[in-house]
Amino acid sequence: MESIGVVVNPIAGMGGRVGLKGTDGVFEEARRRGAEPRAPDRAREALGALHRRAPEVAVYTAAGEMGAAAAREAGYEPTVVSDPGDAAVGETTAADTRAAVREFLDRGVDLVLFVGGDGTAVDVAEVLEESEGETPMLGVPAGVKIYSSVFGVTPADAGRIAAEFDRVESREVNDIDEEAYREGEVRAELRAVVPVPVASDVQSGKQLSSGSVDTLAEGFARDVDPETTYVFGPGSTVGAIEAELGIDPSPLGVDVWRDGEVLARDASEEEILSVVRDPAVIVVSPIGGQGFVFGRGNHQISPDVIRRAADVEVVASGQKLDGIGALRVDTDDADLDERLRGWMHVRTGRFTTRLVKVV
Template identity: 60%
Template sequence: MHVGFVMNPVAGMGGRVGLKGTDGKVAEAVALGAEPRAPTRARRTLDRLAAVAPGMTVSTAADPMGEEVVRAAGFDPVRVVDPFGDEIDGPPGPTETTADHTARVVEAFVGGDGGDDERDDDAPVDLVLFVGGDGTAGDVATALEAADSEVPMLGVPAGVKVYSSVFAVSPEDAAEIAATFSRTERREVMDIDEDAYREGEVHPELRAVARVPVADDLQSSKQTASGTVESLAEGVAADIRERDGEGVTFVLGPGSTVGAIKAELGFEPSPIGVDVWRDGEVVVWDGTEAEILDALGDENVIVVSPIGGQGFVFGRGNPQLSPAVIRRCDLRIVASRTKLDDIRALRVDTDDPELDAELAGWVRVRVGKFETRMMKIA
């Protein structure tokens, strides 16, 4: 098996600082103190790949798009594609990479052109393994289509919003799939307008249909849940009001279900943001990770709803709810019955494997004014 590995080094950087994405916001994210997420996700993938398939043949892109993390995991790439050429003097910074650079790497992987390693192997790769979000997925799929290639692609999720069904559930799952798959199928690459997303408008659009390995640990495309949440919101809001005056801090996640709870509490929810409520008032609106941490007290509760069709409680669309935040809070999951009917299991992908393991198991999900349902976090 010959894998072509490429990383979008800025994928997901805007999440922790509340930007809901990184498209066109890299400089702002850096100014707000954002740190790269993709290299850590990439290293987890490659460490696992080295453990399950130590003899894997790997090609990669010049830094900052893959070479360093591939070598750090113990692989000696047979081909290092340089998509930058003479554009700049020396290796670029992470914020200087573009969709065109990703496309050049993919074209070299499947066309056998562009290698600069002294041991060049011009054979096309058997799989393009990429680290990024929906935008990167679209760039990879478009490049494969332009090259008229049937080489499959597989994503390691590192973006803020991950709507496409070409991603593994976790970095480790991506490694397992890359090492063991034997069949492929066509799956959807979705993307959204991030500016509209920041204003609370979510309109996923089909960008491509790509060939992807067949595996159980692939996420589904995000679906919009149907059914009413009014009684659920009424019940949860009533429970929250009962704690007003007790100093309990409620961290209210994004999404329409929790948004209905916020509206029931009497305030306008931030578009696709995380808001913090304590003692009858909003203390943080559309908070960043740092702002949420500063607002936490002695007793804290996170209220979140899984993504319809995918089941993610953490790790998709709410990176402000970081491991540091989650560890200081009790967890309350809410969802309509209809949404849960379309979800086989709940999932978490917090960037902290130990926390993911701690969260795994059976949990009680509030589905109505008083009713609950047991669901398993896989």
């Protein structure tokens, strides 16, 4: 690879930890709740991994936090081809992303590396399709919802793949309606099919189907400890457990419960930390087809929340596990990710568990 175009959506993922399940259309609310930018750090991590393997590659990028700042910190002297002007974080737009990608294509880059979530992936993919060329794209995961199969598993994986790939394959770009998502409904739509580097560390698209979890929920409810605080992650599997306990779950949010009392519903990171009492157990289910237990759709369960917990209990039907193979974590904290890796017991039924490796 001789050249790469890099574009960053600076606000991607900001709504996650503060409980907004995304940032589309709610940036000011996210900022009011104290959200901090996430994408710039992940851009630096990806570009650092790229620079260690391909320091000589020519980098084209947008100005400031849309790419140039991270590229320079990684050791590159990028060529800035697009400038949104004096726009601060939160004031750049999808049009700025699209303009940058068009400039990359005009310069014949070998890959477009973007930092964001599914919405950013759609913006990049639609420009690529307009060009009717075959330039591949690859995502550095920074958004809350990651349903598309065009992202590296981690930022470092994306940087490594960008430096080393030698062939591409067609993959899907999907997006969901964030407003409906915040109300607990998933409406996914295929938006594009694009060329993406072939690598084992490009994540799969999210599978929306699920198997029966009735016996799993019954078994979990039978074993709850009234002296333990439970932090219930999003998703239908964990939601079935909550329903068994008499809780009205927030389907795509995080609930905190102890001894028959809901301490927080659809909680942000700050709200979780304010009500959790020791001992605490985090209950999560992996994303179907991808295997993520942390770092996709549940950013409210932050590194601080995970460290506060005495245990993490992963629950999933055997059918879901059959389609995964391994579990994954991407918490924004490399030391914590490493600590979480290894073999983990996953509860699959009333009495049954299965050993699955966190990779």
